Amino acid sequence: MSNVVPSGEILGARIEGIDLSRPLTDEDFDLILKTLGAYGVVCFPKQDLDAPGLKNFASRFGELEINVANSYQEPGHPEVMILSNIVENGKPLGIADAGQDWHTDMSYSKTIAFANVLYGIKIPRRNGQPLGCTEFANMHAAYEDLPQEIKERLDGMTATHDFNKFWEMMRREKGSSRPPLTPEQRAKKPPVSHPVFLTHPITGKKVLYANPGYTVKINELPQAESDEILAFLFKHQLDPKYQYKHLWNENDVLMWENIGTLHNAVADYRPDEHRYIKRCQVMADWIFQSPMAKAVGADRMV
Numbered sequence: 001m002s003n004v005v006p007s008g009e010i011l012g013a014r015i016e017g018i019d020l021s022r023p024l025t026d027e028d029f030d031l032i033l034k035t036l037g038a039y040g041v042v043c044f045p046k047q048d049l050d051a052p053g054l055k056n057f058a059s060r061f062g063e064l065e066i067n068v069a070n071s072y073q074e075p076g077h078p079e080v081m082i083l084s085n086i087v088e089n090g091k092p093l094g095i096a097d098a099g100q101d102w103h104t105d106m107s108y109s110k111t112i113a114f115a116n117v118l119y120g121i122k123i124p125r126r127n128g129q130p131l132g133c134t135e136f137a138n139m140h141a142a143y144e145d146l147p148q149e150i151k152e153r154l155d156g157m158t159a160t161h162d163f164n165k166f167w168e169m170m171r172r173e174k175g176s177s178r179p180p181l182t183p184e185q186r187a188k189k190p191p192v193s194h195p196v197f198l199t200h201p202i203t204g205k206k207v208l209y210a211n212p213g214y215t216v217k218i219n220e221l222p223q224a225e226s227d228e229i230l231a232f233l234f235k236h237q238l239d240p241k242y243q244y245k246h247l248w249n250e251n252d253v254l255m256w257e258n259i260g261t262l263h264n265a266v267a268d269y270r271p272d273e274h275r276y277i278k279r280c281q282v283m284a285d286w287i288f289q290s291p292m293a294k295a296v297g298a299d300r301m302v
């Protein structure tokens, strides 16, 4: 019998009583979607999944992305990416610095991301406390609290999102050893535009769909005005009152929806404090066509 336990904070819930290695019942599938809509971030504790199991679960919610820039993929399962700081025989096992600043996955893509599904296999700890938490910010609440004048001014406007913005920030500001993107990689990820405010396909409510990781310009505004508004939006959306922190345990499956949240992987652990997580990214192809999206009037692909 499945059971939803809300965190009591601005985001986050735990679902107990579902074994994700088994095919989901329609009831559990609906429950997960509704819980994602209500709480944004959902943890399924104590799971036991291999790579095909993770892929099977995640792919119930939409097509899975194969990341162009990443070579750390589970052999035979390119949809499963490895996030890890472990180096064995001089060879990194995974991408060590994925998502280490505030962003929304795949906002740089024509088909945006619906959800991330991460399976925590090794979680670093110091003095018994977990490190490498994942932080989230609630974009339903951030939209709701925007001054009315900003809501009206930006209504119907679009913003450009560029994959290279986050990539270059990691290289410039965080000392990442990532090489620059090749012209071929850049050509596969050209900048794209999305509405600044999206109607969420589960809740039918408006969310602020801009993020400091990838958003570079509000298309309908002159550059200086766009810079000023984006600086305001980035500061507003990261107000601590919208934030929630997931402290990992081994065998957690953490699923979050990317349309109404931002996230940040906190890099507070040393190279000898090992983190090993498997990740699938679900695209928002199916969700915008789903009965749920139709019911709330958000049945449009972005």
Ligand code: SIN
Residues within 6 Å of the ligand: 083, 098, 099, 100, 105, 116, 132, 133, 134, 263, 264, 265, 266, 277, 279
């Ligand atoms: C990500 O998907 O951005 C990584 C999150 C994490 O490793 O905590």
